[in-house]
Amino acid sequence: MIELPILRWGRPYQSVDRVVVPHVRTREPFVAMSQANHGLIRRDLLRQAEPRARLQAMPAADLVAAAHRAAEAFLHDTLPLGGSGTQSPQDYVEQVSATTGMPWASVRRNMAKVHGVLSRVEEVLAGLTRGLDLAVLDSGIGTADGRMLSFFARADALGVVLPSNSPGVHSLWAPATVLKMPLVLKPGSAEPWTPLRIIQAYVKAGVPAEVFGYYPTDHAGGNEILRSCGRGMVFGAVASTKRWKAAPRVEVHGPGYSKIVIGPDAADDWERHIDMMAESIANNGGRSCVNASGIWVTTHADRVAEALAARLAQVTPRAADDPDAVLAPFADPATAHRISATIDQDLRPAEGGDTRAARDVSAAARGGERVVSTHGGTYLLPTVVRCDADHPLANREFLFPYASVVQVPADQLPDCLGPSLVVTCVSDDPRFRARFVASRHVDRLNVGAIPTTQIGWDQPHEGNLFEHLYARRAIQRLA
Amino acid sequence: MPAAPAPAAAELSRARAALDRWVRELMAWHFGPDTGSPFWLDWAARAGWDPRREVRAYDDLDRFGPFQDEWLRGGDARRWVPKGYAGRPVYVFETGGSTGVPKSRINIDDFRIDYATFSDTLPDAHFPKGADWLEIGPSGPRRLRLAIEHLAQHRGGICYMVDLDPRWVITLIKRGDIEMVELYKRHVIDQALTLLKAHDTIKCLFTTPRLLEALCERISLRKAGITGVFCGGTEMTPQFHRFAVEELMEGAYFAPTYGNTLMGLAGHKPPEPGDHWAVIYYPPAPRAMIEVVDPDDPTRVVEYGATGRVRLTTLTKEFFMPRFLERDECERERPCARYPWDGVRNVRPFSRFQQAVVEGVY
Numbered sequence: 001m002i003e004l005p006i007l008r009w010g011r012p013y014q015s016v017d018r019v020v021v022p023h024v025r026t027r028e029p030f031v032a033m034s035q036a037n038h039g040l041i042r043r044d045l046l047r048q049a050e051p052r053a054r055l056q057a058m059p060a061a062d063l064v065a066a067a068h069r070a071a072e073a074f075l076h077d078t079l080p081l082g083g084s085g086t087q088s089p090q091d092y093v094e095q096v097s098a099t100t101g102m103p104w105a106s107v108r109r110n111m112a113k114v115h116g117v118l119s120r121v122e123e124v125l126a127g128l129t130r131g132l133d134l135a136v137l138d139s140g141i142g143t144a145d146g147r148m149l150s151f152f153a154r155a156d157a158l159g160v161v162l163p164s165n166s167p168g169v170h171s172l173w174a175p176a177t178v179l180k181m182p183l184v185l186k187p188g189s190a191e192p193w194t195p196l197r198i199i200q201a202y203v204k205a206g207v208p209a210e211v212f213g214y215y216p217t218d219h220a221g222g223n224e225i226l227r228s229c230g231r232g233m234v235f236g237a238v239a240s241t242k243r244w245k246a247a248p249r250v251e252v253h254g255p256g257y258s259k260i261v262i263g264p265d266a267a268d269d270w271e272r273h274i275d276m277m278a279e280s281i282a283n284n285g286g287r288s289c290v291n292a293s294g295i296w297v298t299t300h301a302d303r304v305a306e307a308l309a310a311r312l313a314q315v316t317p318r319a320a321d322d323p324d325a326v327l328a329p330f331a332d333p334a335t336a337h338r339i340s341a342t343i344d345q346d347l348r349p350a351e352g353g354d355t356r357a358a359r360d361v362s363a364a365a366r367g368g369e370r371v372v373s374t375h376g377g378t379y380l381l382p383t384v385v386r387c388d389a390d391h392p393l394a395n396r397e398f399l400f401p402y403a404s405v406v407q408v409p410a411d412q413l414p415d416c417l418g419p420s421l422v423v424t425c426v427s428d429d430p431r432f433r434a435r436f437v438a439s440r441h442v443d444r445l446n447v448g449a450i451p452t453t454q455i456g457w458d459q460p461h462e463g464n465l466f467e468h469l470y471a472r473r474a475i476q477r478l479a
Numbered sequence: 480m481p482a483a484p485a486p487a488a489a490e491l492s493r494a495r496a497a498l499d500r501w502v503r504e505l506m507a508w509h510f511g512p513d514t515g516s517p518f519w520l521d522w523a524a525r526a527g528w529d530p531r532r533e534v535r536a537y538d539d540l541d542r543f544g545p546f547q548d549e550w551l552r553g554g555d556a557r558r559w560v561p562k563g564y565a566g567r568p569v570y571v572f573e574t575g576g577s578t579g580v581p582k583s584r585i586n587i588d589d590f591r592i593d594y595a596t597f598s599d600t601l602p603d604a605h606f607p608k609g610a611d612w613l614e615i616g617p618s619g620p621r622r623l624r625l626a627i628e629h630l631a632q633h634r635g636g637i638c639y640m641v642d643l644d645p646r647w648v649i650t651l652i653k654r655g656d657i658e659m660v661e662l663y664k665r666h667v668i669d670q671a672l673t674l675l676k677a678h679d680t681i682k683c684l685f686t687t688p689r690l691l692e693a694l695c696e697r698i699s700l701r702k703a704g705i706t707g708v709f710c711g712g713t714e715m716t717p718q719f720h721r722f723a724v725e726e727l728m729e730g731a732y733f734a735p736t737y738g739n740t741l742m743g744l745a746g747h748k749p750p751e752p753g754d755h756w757a758v759i760y761y762p763p764a765p766r767a768m769i770e771v772v773d774p775d776d777p778t779r780v781v782e783y784g785a786t787g788r789v790r791l792t793t794l795t796k797e798f799f800m801p802r803f804l805e806r807d808e809c810e811r812e813r814p815c816a817r818y819p820w821d822g823v824r825n826v827r828p829f830s831r832f833q834q835a836v837v838e839g840v841y
Contacts, residue, residue, distance in 0.1 A: 017718035039723075040718075
């Protein structure tokens with residue numbers, strides 16, 4: 001069994017408390033993760049200023065170069081696992097797959113995503129800083145267009161409570177090292193691999209190990225990381241992250257509720273966009289917050305739902321090493337059954353004369369149960385639900401390809417969508433599009449038939465890491 | 480499993496015989512018309528059998544069935560006072576109570592007896608006789624305040640106190656107001672630091688795991704002159720045990736404990752390398768017994784090393800509580816030379832949570 005340690009400012013530490021995660025398919029014990037106790041985390045985090053000083057002393061240009069080297073190391077090198085073992089790129093792919101169920105092909109695509117953000121980190125940061133010369137971070141003072149600028153770090157470390165859904169999400173915090181910010185990471189319980197590999201890649205690239213903390217721990221430990229670090233990010237379900245909603249120093253990444261909207265001018269053209277919709281729903285096994293979980297149209301909803309269900313019915317479970325595999329089995333089969341039961345429960349008309357209709361359009365297309373056991377795992381098959389806008393299933397997100405198809409009058413869009421991480425607006429009508437540009441509900445807007453899962457790295461995603469970590473101060477000095 | 484020296488068979492038999500003898504003595508006391516409590520005398524009248532005749536050994540206590548938690552919540556606490564103690568001053572100590580009616584247990588001398596007995600398990604080199612104590616922890620309706628004070632006095636010292644209200648902490652946690660929890664914790668630790676600076680005779684400390692961590696974030700125990708730490712009140716994991724000894728104690732002795740108002744106080748087994756920092760406790764037999772039972776069949780004690788639910792039986796002349804199922808689970812531990820009866824390993828909250836469906840992709 002693989003053993004993963006805690007990294008206490010870079011120093012490996014084997015805990016007495018370990019959590020053993022089984023292989024998704026064989027159910028055999030696969031990896032034992034040392035668990036950090038609450039007090040140990042607090043004690044270590046009393047020393048955040050030291051690693052921050054180490055990074056501050058490194059020129060930003062050197063850190064950019066280190067990120068480039070780290071990108072290559074992440075993608076190609078055999079790296080330490082923190083304790084005694086090592087991990088080749090193929091080991092990494094198989095290990096992520098073993099504990100999350102993700103097909104190898106999906107893991108590789110996510111690996112490329114992490115590589116992309118590190119290898120093009122200056123482009124990413126230029127997008128976040130609007131082209132600021134990062135050398136300003138070395139002295140805290142610089143100029144842009146002849147004006148003096150000064151920035152200061154809002155914290156001595158960034159604490160991040162990470163998810164297990166998909167490795168690509170780690171692209172969001174990975175540039176923090178280049179921004180001279182020590183990282184304190186709580187890995188997801190089923191995906192400890194990617195944050196550890198990113199750390200090891202940075203270390204191989206020459207970044208001091210002592211600027212990284214890696215603390216597998218429980219929810220209380222994760223909250224302690226967020227409380228103790230000056231800045232934080234948390235990924236999680238609504239219930240587990242709501243306590244941080246009111247804390248501006250913590251960025252909350254909850255469900256995306258991403259959507260595709262077909263405008264009235266494009267309504268009759270819906271068939272042209274079925275592949276884009278299916279891609280948005282099923283890419284990465286439906287495991288990302290940028291996956292579409294709703295298709296909102298102004299007409300033809302039944303036909304869109306039928307066509308989409310037929311298209312997604314082609315997405316079936318395959319072996320983990322099948323290059324065409326998309327779906328991931330659930331680590332705990334009971335979770336799949338509970339999610340399916342929740343959907344079935346909501347499909348049933350409520351008592352008391354509730355007439356809001358909902359229909360599992362995929363039921364006929366797949367010709368069997370939503371939950372299937374095959375290839376050594378338990379899967380949820382893609383599900384398209386046709387329902388009204390106020391139905392409980394209209395605005396839901398699950399860890400598999402799921403989408404509602406909802407028909408609403410055009411004048412209700414986009415107000416009726418509710419908070420949405422990504423909205424793809426298919427319309428050539430400038431006035432219709434302008435409403436989306438003005439909407440407070442839309443975090444990331446794709447104008448035109450762009451899949452919701454297509455990310456432009458020069459754009460901030462669900463918050464701006466640079467602005468989260470740095471603040472600008474007014475400055476003037478005698479010439 | 481640890482390689483602690485096992486007690487001889489004769490030692491086990493002697494301990495068991497003493498337990499059985501004590502049980503018979505207690506049945507005569509608690510069910511004697513002149514000495515028993517109104518609660519148990521009434522219970523026996525309704526049960527239709529006489530424990531004085533039919534309970535001859537500890538195992539026979541199974542006949543009582545599980546002790547009902549609700550019996551201790553509310554009503555006149557005097558119904559629990561044995562007639563044999565009529566006229567004696569009675570304390571009532573509470574447990575639980577964050578929501579709803581707390582459980583109450585009457586006390587006359589039990590807390591003094593329990594802590595005087597426990598005192599014998601503390602090494603004098605680290606808990607010096609005559610040294611003063613500091614208690615940072617719950618007082619109010621709990622017996623802990625009087626008990627720690629008695630422990631200090633029993634060992635020739637004085638006990639200084641800083642109060643913490645755990646019900647308020649639980650309320651704050653339920654509200655998600657973690658910053659207020661931190662503020663309150665700081666308020667408590669500030670007071671403790673003031674006392675430590677003001678009284679250099681304090682060498683012994685009682686506190687909870689979280690407060691110990693918080694204290695050690697602010698001071699060095701060694702520089703503060705603390706040589707022994709008695710720690711309990713909430714769950715302690717093996718990793719916390721190791722962390723406390725390796726990183727917080729700085730040479731001070733760490734004595735973890737498991738106890739509550741209903742049972743009394745369990746002694747700890749000093750850690751050995753083979754224990755892997757497991758926190759191992761032994762009940763203060765014959766005054767209380769802890770057993771580890773099958774959660775689905777609480778009459779069945781699990782095998783050694785197996786996990787089960789904690790079942791308490793309290794056997795004092797003040798309080799009789801047979802077969803009470805605690806809200807804890809642990810592993811069953813073999814007897815050892817120091818304690819020739821069953822112990823428990825790694826006690827932690829008992830939970831069989833129904834998992835909710837997680838909304839979203841995370």
